[in-house]
Amino acid sequence: MKKTIIPIVLFLMATVMTAQQIKVYLNAGHGGWGPDDRPMPTIPYPMLPETGRPDTCGFYESNTNLWKTLECGTRLSKNGNFRVRYSRKRNGPYPYRKGASNEFKYNRSLSEISAEVDTWGADMFLSIHSNATSEGALVNYPLFLYRGTDAEDYVENSKAMCQKIWPRLTEAMHADFEPMTHYNSSTNIRGDIDFYHSSWTNEKGITGYLGVLHHMAPGFLSEGFFHTYQPSRHRALNKDWCRQEGIRYYRGIADYFEVHNDSTGCIMGQLHVNQESSSSLELFAAISESLDKYMPANGVTVRLKNANGEIVGTYETDQNYNGIFVFYDLSPGRYYIELKGEGFKTRQGKIFPVTVKAKTTAYKNINMIRGTSTPFDDEIDGLTPITSPVGEGEIYDLSGRRINGQCLNSQLPRGIYIIGGKKILY
Numbered sequence: 336m337k338k339t340i341i342p343i344v345l346f347l348m349a350t351v352m353t354a355q356q357i358k359v360y361l362n363a364g365h366g367g368w369g370p371d372d373r374p375m376p377t378i379p380y381p382m383l384p385e386t387g388r389p390d391t392c393g394f395y396e397s398n399t400n401l402w403k404t405l406e407c408g409t410r411l412s413k414n415g416n417f418r419v420r421y422s423r424k425r426n427g428p429y430p431y432r433k434g435a436s437n438e439f440k441y442n443r444s445l446s447e448i449s450a451e452v453d454t455w456g457a458d459m460f461l462s463i464h465s466n467a468t469s470e471g472a473l474v475n476y477p478l479f480l481y482r483g484t485d486a487e488d489y490v491e492n493s494k495a496m497c498q499k500i501w502p503r504l505t506e507a508m509h510a511d512f513e514p515m516t517h518y519n520s521s522t523n524i525r526g527d528i529d530f531y532h533s534s535w536t537n538e539k540g541i542t543g544y545l546g547v548l549h550h551m552a553p554g555f556l557s558e559g560f561f562h563t564y565q566p567s568r569h570r571a572l573n574k575d576w577c578r579q580e581g582i583r584y585y586r587g588i589a590d591y592f593e594v595h596n597d598s599t600g601c602i603m604g605q606l607h608v609n610q611e612s613s614s615s616l617e618l619f620a621a622i623s624e625s626l627d628k629y630m631p632a633n634g635v636t637v638r639l640k641n642a643n644g645e646i647v648g649t650y651e652t653d654q655n656y657n658g659i660f661v662f663y664d665l666s667p668g669r670y671y672i673e674l675k676g677e678g679f680k681t682r683q684g685k686i687f688p689v690t691v692k693a694k695t696t697a698y699k700n701i702n703m704i705r706g707t708s709t710p711f712d713d714e715i716d717g718l719t720p721i722t723s724p725v726g727e728g729e730i731y732d733l734s735g736r737r738i739n740g741q742c743l744n745s746q747l748p749r750g751i752y753i754i755g756g757k758k759i760l761y
């Protein structure tokens with residue numbers, strides 16, 4: 336008897352689970368590498384003379400929206416309580432040709448998307464974008480728009496979803512990873528009709544302003560940051576920075592539906608060069624009260640060690656002027672960040688502790704110190720690490736220069752020395 340009951344029970348449980356899954360429709364805004372996809376110049380990816388747009392690795396809102404969306408959707412699917420549908424999972428075509436039959440392959444019409452949301456019967460809708468004002472403006476904050484007026488959401492719960500997800504989205508701004516010029520202690524959650532001072536009604540009798548919100552699923556469109564704020568645009572070139580925004584939407588959605596079940600957390604860091612101004616950079620107009628006024632540190636090796644001293648991850652910051660590094664899916668506990676980069680002092684040991692908690696990202700801004708780069712201790716073969724250079728014989732540095740005897744007992748910087756003819760790591 337038992338043998339037959341168990342499979343039936345399991346089958347019923349699986350059916351109930353599927354039936355209870357929350358259907359989330361995700362719309363990554365825009366969808367190509369053409370002029371409609373918000374191409375903007377950055378230091379590594381300027382506008383190309385041939386097209387007037389950057390290389391496809393450069394800033395296109397269609398890229399960054401997609402990275403955020405895919406991460407959010409992947410996490411929702413992994414959670415087990417959600418079913419996800421995407422308006423697109425790709426970008427393109429490449430090369431972009433105006434008038435080509437596939438020009439709008441991924442840049443789909445908004446009315447088609449909103450109709451699909453209702454046909455599928457979504458329980459929630461989220462459209463992911465970034466905002467724009469005049470190029471280089473020193474303005475940066477998020478905006479959530481739902482269908483309706485400021486006083487009333489025309490689809491019940493839309494406003495409630497915005498209010499639940501807002502604190503998650505703004506975490507990185509509150510952690511000084513990017514400046515937040517307005518709404519620091521409030522929210523910017525608006526009805527699209529009042530925000531645009533306009534509305535229209537479609538053939539199904541649905542009234543609102545934004546075409547992509549002309550459906551009956553609760554939800555909203557998010558303008559996560561301003562890509563016209565140039566330092567934030569350089570951050571957005573880093574896929575992991577965008578993925579973290581996607582994770583924040585995911586966590587906000589899981590908060591709203593109260594189905595948060597993650598046992599791990601993340602670390603995100605940002606590296607600047609200590610006291611070195613970023614004002615020499617083109618396309619990098621920075622808000623002066625923010626960390627963006629300091630030079631971001633490119634090409635730094637970041638190592639993460641756990642409390643037992645084991646290396647659990649390595650990340651190389653990119654060459655795109657953001658200094659961002661991310662470590663994903665870490666068990667809760669204490670970790671230590673180690674840093675090494677050309678032209679910077681190597682920092683290792685327990686000087687940068689970070690505590691990871693489940694369901695959250697731990698944020699860490701760090702300043703790199705200019706100096707001579709040395710290898711990490713455990714990268715040096717055949718050396719005996721010692722804590723004090725006191726010993727027999729004279730001390731030389733690696734170039735063979737004799738170091739003054741008064742350094743023997745103290746004042747000697749960490750590094751490799753030759754003492755009594757032996758290479759010693761101090």
Ligand SMILES: [Zn+2]
Pocket residue numbers: 364365373396464465
């Ligand atoms: Zn957009």
